[in-house]
Amino acid sequence: MTVMTERPRAVSPGEAGAQRMGGWIAPGGRFYPAAHYEHIGVAAALRANGGGPCEPWGMRDGWVLVKTHGEVLALPGRMTQPQLDTLGDMLEAAPEGRHRSALLASLRQLRDMEM
Numbered sequence: 001m002t003v004m005t006e007r008p009r010a011v012s013p014g015e016a017g018a019q020r021m022g023g024w025i026a027p028g029g030r031f032y033p034a035a036h037y038e039h040i041g042v043a044a045a046l047r048a049n050g051g052g053p054c055e056p057w058g059m060r061d062g063w064v065l066v067k068t069h070g071e072v073l074a075l076p077g078r079m080t081q082p083q084l085d086t087l088g089d090m091l092e093a094a095p096e097g098r099h100r101s102a103l104l105a106s107l108r109q110l111r112d113m114e115m
Helices: 013-018 039-048 081-093 098-114
Strands: 023-025 032-034 064-066
Touching: 013 032, 013 081, 023 039, 023 081, 032 039, 064 081, 081 098
Parallel strands: none
Antiparallel strands: 023 032, 023 064
């Protein structure tokens, strides 16, 4: 695991989708990229530099995890509108393929859990 000392740079949802990135989405909608197997390191760097996901697998702190293959992990009822907007923008920008399909399937599953 790479140890980061600086706060990771946020990227636009369009760039994240077009580049098929995984990462973290803050409650305010900012997307912080994380390469495969780097989610925990990025979360630690975000916390060390002013706030980030506290429990990567508990998902109780309001952050959304996007895996590098496009699957979205979040607890139903806890996503903010800015996070949903970010995911929608990522979906629109993502090229056809497995990443885009996983994003879409995750959004549908989260929607179904909300009902």
